[in-house]
Amino acid sequence: MVTQTEIDALRNAPIAPRNLLIDGVFREAGAGETLPVTSPIDGREITTIAKAGGNDVDASVAAARRSFEAGTWSRAAPKFRKQVLHRLADLIEENTLPLAVLGVRDNGTEIRMAMRAEPGSAAGTFRYYAEAIDKVYGEVAVTDAQHLGLMHREPVGVVGAIVPWNFPLMIGAWKLAPALAVGNSVVLKPAEGASLSLLRLGELALEAGLPEGVLNIVTGKGSETGEALALHMDVDVLAFTGSGAVGRRLLEYSARSNLKRVFLELGGKSPNIVFADTPDIDEAVSGSVNGMFRNSGQVCVAGSRLLVQKEIATEFTEKLVSVANSLTVGNPLDLSSDVGAVSNVEQLATDLKYIAVAKNEGAVLAAGGKRILEESGGYYLEPTLFTGVTAEMTIAQEEVFGPVLCVMEFETAEDAVRIANSTPYGLAAGVWTSNLSNAHQMVRAIKSGVVHVNCYGGADISLPLGGVKQSGNGHDRSLHALDKFTDLKTAWISI
Numbered sequence: 001m002v003t004q005t006e007i008d009a010l011r012n013a014p015i016a017p018r019n020l021l022i023d024g025v026f027r028e029a030g031a032g033e034t035l036p037v038t039s040p041i042d043g044r045e046i047t048t049i050a051k052a053g054g055n056d057v058d059a060s061v062a063a064a065r066r067s068f069e070a071g072t073w074s075r076a077a078p079k080f081r082k083q084v085l086h087r088l089a090d091l092i093e094e095n096t097l098p099l100a101v102l103g104v105r106d107n108g109t110e111i112r113m114a115m116r117a118e119p120g121s122a123a124g125t126f127r128y129y130a131e132a133i134d135k136v137y138g139e140v141a142v143t144d145a146q147h148l149g150l151m152h153r154e155p156v157g158v159v160g161a162i163v164p165w166n167f168p169l170m171i172g173a174w175k176l177a178p179a180l181a182v183g184n185s186v187v188l189k190p191a192e193g194a195s196l197s198l199l200r201l202g203e204l205a206l207e208a209g210l211p212e213g214v215l216n217i218v219t220g221k222g223s224e225t226g227e228a229l230a231l232h233m234d235v236d237v238l239a240f241t242g243s244g245a246v247g248r249r250l251l252e253y254s255a256r257s258n259l260k261r262v263f264l265e266l267g268g269k270s271p272n273i274v275f276a277d278t279p280d281i282d283e284a285v286s287g288s289v290n291g292m293f294r295n296s297g298q299v300c301v302a303g304s305r306l307l308v309q310k311e312i313a314t315e316f317t318e319k320l321v322s323v324a325n326s327l328t329v330g331n332p333l334d335l336s337s338d339v340g341a342v343s344n345v346e347q348l349a350t351d352l353k354y355i356a357v358a359k360n361e362g363a364v365l366a367a368g369g370k371r372i373l374e375e376s377g378g379y380y381l382e383p384t385l386f387t388g389v390t391a392e393m394t395i396a397q398e399e400v401f402g403p404v405l406c407v408m409e410f411e412t413a414e415d416a417v418r419i420a421n422s423t424p425y426g427l428a429a430g431v432w433t434s435n436l437s438n439a440h441q442m443v444r445a446i447k448s449g450v451v452h453v454n455c456y457g458g459a460d461i462s463l464p465l466g467g468v469k470q471s472g473n474g475h476d477r478s479l480h481a482l483d484k485f486t487d488l489k490t491a492w493i494s495i
């Protein structure tokens, strides 16, 4: 377990201005432009990142293409690829604390969560896909005696990966590890609000022996750098995690350019449904609080709509308010903080706007609701809870992506399903019940990519994460993620 003294030794370490990784070399943007990196901990500038323009994106895609065609990685022995990805996982593990602290200074996630969810998860992801390299085979079809039918899995070529700021290393690894494992070259575009730990990952990848040009990292604004990558004629597949609004644009960019395949992991408004027969009411309360307020609610699968069965609604809500109020919001680098900083000032403004809208629409503020610790210069918001919410209210329909939970009551399982499925989203859900049949029926009835039963969150890398409806169309994690980054090729052979 890490100590506060170890964290404190790193918390103010100077961070050199960070450059783009193109063709195995860190270099400034061609135009020499940079963007300031502001820490949500205190609102201060901690360093700068390069602002990649169209020419830089062209250079990164060209490097990726060159390396792919050269075969230094794409045609390298599986054993070599496996060794490199395992070595990268080793290096991530050796650098867990510095990577976590760097990431927290950039995006404000509480350090205890960041250690586990960022470097901890990324290392495990690289290992999982390293192991898959020599275990996922092509197929031999059943044919007549005169023919042999083979299905080869081939890397797609150049993958563009665009990721958000909430868990950059975890989500970055969900794209990079499977894409690299099957032999692709990648151009990664981190979010402008969380690029630092991914740039450090780029250094570690080179140290691990990843050939130059196989992983390129371009930082900058989504509307410039991201757009240039998504419109590029020589990117074969785009793997995206982020908002629905940007996801829609990427589909347009694909249509306007080379019809590249676009895989979208988008937002959610996930229902967390507590039946009166929940096995343990306190466990359901703490699971619901953790499933909502970790990382200031900036979690795509956050259980942001809590549906409680009428019989226990009063007791459950009282307990919920009490636990929410007991959370310590504070400097994310303090081990004592349960909830860190909201990642950026724009997100803080969005959160406060939704809180105001909820009040105006008649929801009852039962906990939190205010910006706090303003004197620190950082972006801190109380864990916020609304009761008396109806399914049509804005707060129950739109993703806030902040620490704002709405509580609704339901009477029957049918009501719960109707409310659960009443948003455009379908990413995640939770069900708390002692009745096995009820649990299975709910899993079938709720339209979402994952349904947690008697827990919320924490599913393993071996299982897919992806949405239905407007939560997206791709899957991260599990062996199914390899499908996004491979083409199937048929060989039909007369023998």
Ligand code: NAD
Pocket: 162, 163, 164, 165, 166, 171, 189, 190, 191, 192, 220, 221, 222, 223, 224, 225, 226, 227, 228, 230, 241, 242, 243, 244, 246, 247, 249, 265, 266, 267, 268, 299, 300, 399, 401, 427, 465, 467, 471, 472, 476
């Ligand atoms: P965002 O959509 O604003 O940005 C995501 C990425 O897209 C960033 O790198 C950004 O620079 C880039 N981008 C922005 N505009 C672009 C454009 N025009 N062209 C190309 N790229 C562009 O999302 P965000 O605010 O960083 O993240 C929050 C969203 O991500 C939430 O909706 C959340 O639910 C979602 N999310 C989903 C998952 C999942 O697995 N489904 C996981 C985490 C976050």
